[in-house]
Amino acid sequence: xxxxxxxxxxxxxxxxxxxxxxxxxxxxxxxxxxxxxxxxxxxxxxxxxxxxxxxxxxxxxxxxxxxxxxxxxxxxxxxxxxxxxxxxxxxxxxxxxxxxxxxxxxxxxxxxxxxxxxxxxxxxxxxxxxxxxxxxxxxxxxxxxxxxxxxxxxxxxxxxxxxxxxxxxxxxxxxxxxxxxxxxxxxxxxxxxxxxxxxxxxxxxxxxxxxxxxxxxxxxxxxxxxxxxxxxxxxxxxxxxxxxxxxxxxxxxxxxxxxxxxxxxxxxxxxxxxxxxxxxxxxxxxxxxxxxxxxxxxxxxxxxxxxxxxxxxxxxxxxxxxxxxxxxxxxxxxxxxxxxxxxxxxxxxxxxxxxxxxxxxxxxxxxxxxxxxxxxxxxxxxxxxxxxxxxxxxxxxxxxxxxxxxxxxxxxxxxxxxxxxxxxxxxxxxxxxxxxxxxxxx
Numbered sequence: 001x002x003x004x005x006x007x008x009x010x011x012x013x014x015x016x017x018x019x020x021x022x023x024x025x026x027x028x029x030x031x032x033x034x035x036x037x038x039x040x041x042x043x044x045x046x047x048x049x050x051x052x053x054x055x056x057x058x059x060x061x062x063x064x065x066x067x068x069x070x071x072x073x074x075x076x077x078x079x080x081x082x083x084x085x086x087x088x089x090x091x092x093x094x095x096x097x098x099x100x101x102x103x104x105x106x107x108x109x110x111x112x113x114x115x116x117x118x119x120x121x122x123x124x125x126x127x128x129x130x131x132x133x134x135x136x137x138x139x140x141x142x143x144x145x146x147x148x149x150x151x152x153x154x155x156x157x158x159x160x161x162x163x164x165x166x167x168x169x170x171x172x173x174x175x176x177x178x179x180x181x182x183x184x185x186x187x188x189x190x191x192x193x194x195x196x197x198x199x200x201x202x203x204x205x206x207x208x209x210x211x212x213x214x215x216x217x218x219x220x221x222x223x224x225x226x227x228x229x230x231x232x233x234x235x236x237x238x239x240x241x242x243x244x245x246x247x248x249x250x251x252x253x254x255x256x257x258x259x260x261x262x263x264x265x266x267x268x269x270x271x272x273x274x275x276x277x278x279x280x281x282x283x284x285x286x287x288x289x290x291x292x293x294x295x296x297x298x299x300x301x302x303x304x305x306x307x308x309x310x311x312x313x314x315x316x317x318x319x320x321x322x323x324x325x326x327x328x329x330x331x332x333x334x335x336x337x338x339x340x341x342x343x344x345x346x347x348x349x350x351x352x353x354x355x356x357x358x359x360x361x362x363x364x365x366x367x368x369x370x371x372x373x374x375x376x377x378x379x380x381x382x383x384x385x386x387x388x389x390x391x392x393x394x395x396x397x398x399x400x401x402x403x404x405x406x407x408x409x410x411x412x413x414x415x416x417x418x419x420x421x422x423x424x425x426x427x428x429x430x431x432x433x434x435x436x437x438x439x440x441x442x
Contacts, residue, residue, distance in 0.1 A: 108232055111294045112244050118217035118296075119288050121176040121236035122146045122162055122185075122199075126169040145239030147287030148175065148199065149217050149296055152329060157188075157200040158214075159329050162286030163301055164190050164197045169404060171336075175201055178242070179213040186335050187408070189328030193395045194271055195301055196321060198328040217288065220295025222317035225249050225274065233278040233313070235287025235300055247278030247311070256302065256314050271321065273314040274298045280313030289315040331393065334408035343411040343437025345382075346375020351398045352387055363420045363428055364397050365389040380435040382419060387428070390418035411439040 124144045146166030152159040160175065167173055173185045183205050190197040226249065233245045253272040274289065280300050289298030298315030337343075348370040357364045366388040371378045382388075390396055391405045392415050409415055414436045420428040 106230060106246065108230070108244070108246055108292075111232060111290065111292065112234065114215075114294045115217065115232075115234060115288060115290050115296070116242060117178045117213060117215040118150045119178070119234045119242060120148045120150065120160060121239075121241060122148050122160075122166055122286065123174040123176070123182075123239075124167055124170045125172040125174070145236055145283045146285045147235035147242075147283065147300070149286070149288050149299065150214060151198075151217055151219065151296075151325065153203075153216055156203055157333065158203060158206065159188065160185065160199050160201070161299060161325060161328075162197050162199065163299065164192045164195045166286045167197050167199060168192070169400075173199060175199070176241075177210055177214050179210055181207070181210045181213075186333050188333045189331035190394050191324055191328060192397060192401060194316070194321060194324060196299070196316070196324055196328065198325065198331075200333045217296045218294060219318055219322075220291055220293065220297040222274065222297040222319040225252060225291070225297060225317075227251060230292045231276040231278045232290040232292075233276070233280055233284060233287065233300060234290060235280075235284035237279075237281040237283045239283045245279040247276050249274060250277050250312070251275040254314065271316055273301065274317055276313050276315065277311035278313060279311075280315075284313075327393065336407045337410045341410045342440065343406060343409045343413055343415075344375070344440050345377045345402075345406070345417070345435060346372035346438055347377045347382065347388075348372075349388070349399060349402075353398075361426060363387050363389055365420065366396060366399055366402050368419075376435045376438045377417075380417070380433045382417070382433065382435070385422055387420040388417060389420055389430070390432075392416050393418075406437070409437055411437050413437055 122145070124146065126142050126144070144166070146162060148160040148162035148166070150158060151161050167187060167190070170187070173187070174182050175185045176182045183201050185199040185201045188198045188200045229249050231247050231249050233247075234242060237243045237245075252274060254275045256273050274297070276289065278289075280302075284300045285302070287300045288296045289300055291297050297318055299318065299321075300313065300315045302314045347366075347368050349366045349368045352362050352364050352367050354364055356362065368377070368382060368384055368386045368388065371382060371384060388396055388402060391402065394405055396402045396405060406415075414434050416432050417435045418430065418432045420430050422428055
């Protein structure tokens with residue numbers, strides 16, 4: 001059957017043209033020097049190059065189509081959004097959070113700048129009795145470091161909260177402010193049971209330049225803390241001066257036991273603590289635990305250390321101890337009196353430790369073993385078997401603590417002594433009596 005379709009074939013067309021010229025007499029139809037050239041041999045494109053070219057072409061076309069569809073969708077369908085591919089920053093309660101892809105870093109420099117003037121370093125110079133190799137006892141000066149927070153200012157004093165163990169047994173307390181000015185401080189009130197103390201610096205000893213450089217801390221609400229929120233620790237770590245560590249609130253309402261600064265025994269506080277992974281090192285005690293708003297939410301108190309433990313520090317929640325702090329701040333500022341003027345209760349006694357208290361159902365404090373006839377305690381009606389638990393509202397849990405507290409009172413002064421008195425049923429009743437201190441027996 002004859003083929004009904006005609007196909008265009010360049011080779012056939014060229015061949016027919018040549019035959020036609022030859023039938024007309026070869027080159028007779030062309031002027032001299034313009035004879036038809038021999039057709040050049042066509043170069044074929046390598047397959048690899050062709051594939052790459054097609055791929056590039058496809059990519060360009062696809063991109064153009066994609067961009068066009070996005071533009072149309074955004075403009076026509078109202079899908080346009082404000083997006084930024086570059087690094088963005090946002091202010092969150094004074095803390096700048098810088099976001100880059102999936103990484104978030106926190107800059108707390110603004111918070112620290114505002115809070116640092118309200119945090120102080122505390123140096124405690126104490127005298128301790130040291131037993132030598134031959135059994136003799138000598139006195140040796142010891143220096144320790146801690147931190148504090150300026151929480152109030154009265155007409156006469158600047159009040160600073162810290163831990164009790166930071167100032168325990170002190171002979172001299174030195175406070176160093178943010179401008180590196182150092183001044184002597186006195187104890188206003190202590191609560192060894194909750195590891196809290198308030199010390200005071202007289203305003204008339206502080207220069208105007210220092211007053212401009214420092215600030216009273218802003219206290220926050222620790223009851224509103226949430227696990228995982230930022231935590232900032234500021235304090236005198238290792239006694240080197242103020243430093244900053246950061247982390248998060250790791251847990252709330254932690255019950256932690258520690259070592260009593262006076263007795264060396266392990267005690268458990270009834271205050272539930274804040275746990276954080278922000279580093280709390282020796283010297284940070286008494287310093288500030290701060291939230292992202294620059295508010296003090298805790299008083300750094302202790303750190304668990306060990307080869308298997310890392311990133312577990314504790315702070316006393318500020319909201320849970322405000323009543324205690326108000327009581328300590330309202331007490332009369334204490335200044336140690338010279339040895340020859342010290343007052344005495346007129347008793348002998350021994351410690352009622354936490355272990356003894358639990359074993360015998362007694363309160364912790366100082367058990368009165370003997371009362372000096374004609375002394376202050378005898379005149380006030382204290383007897384053998386009474387347990388002294390506080391002096392002028394300050395908790396007393398050992399003879400050493402009792403002696404340390406009495407160093408601030410001269411003979412002839414009257415102090416309020418809280419005692420627990422045994423009843424016939426084995427229970428103890430508590431009462432407070434006024435005792436006029438006597439002179440030391442010669």
